[in-house]
Amino acid sequence: MTHSELATAPGHPFYKHLNELLDQETFDEFSEKECAPFYADKNGRPSLTPGTYFRSLLIGYFEGIDSERGIVWRVADSLGLRQFLQIGLDETPRIIRAFPERDG
Numbered sequence: 001m002t003h004s005e006l007a008t009a010p011g012h013p014f015y016k017h018l019n020e021l022l023d024q025e026t027f028d029e030f031s032e033k034e035c036a037p038f039y040a041d042k043n044g045r046p047s048l049t050p051g052t053y054f055r056s057l058l059i060g061y062f063e064g065i066d067s068e069r070g071i072v073w074r075v076a077d078s079l080g081l082r083q084f085l086q087i088g089l090d091e092t093p094r095i096i097r098a099f100p101e102r103d104g
Contacts, residue, residue, distance in 0.1 A: 005030065012078075012080035012084070013082075014062075014079070015059075015080055015081065015084035016080075016083070016084070017085070018058070018084070019055075019083075019084055022051075022055070026049055027051065027054075028050070028051035031049075031050035031051050032049065032050050032051070034050070043065040048094070052085055052086070055084060055085055056068075056071050056075070056085065057066055057071075059071055059074065059081055059084070059085075071094045072094060075087065075093040076092070076093045
């Protein structure tokens with residue numbers, strides 16, 4: 001049995017409604033446009049889309065999680081939050097650190 005054959009959860013009502021509001025206001029397109037000047041053309045690793053990144057931070061705010069690792073752990077453990085971020089069961093939740101720690 002593959003993950004696509006598993007039953008799907010209805011999702012968390014709050015995050016489902018929030019996603020509908022964000023989609024209605026074209027949040028993803030807005031955040032991509034506003035963040036575009038800060039992207040490097042050829043440097044670094046592939047990033048999350050701004051919409052996914054900001055939705056992840058909203059999860060941290062609403063769930064009272066104050067670390068990016070905590071947000072990733074919470075999303076990995078919740079089907080409703082995976083739906084909110086549009087992350088499949090076969091994908092690993094991740095957050096690109098806004099302020100990476102320096103080595104050395």
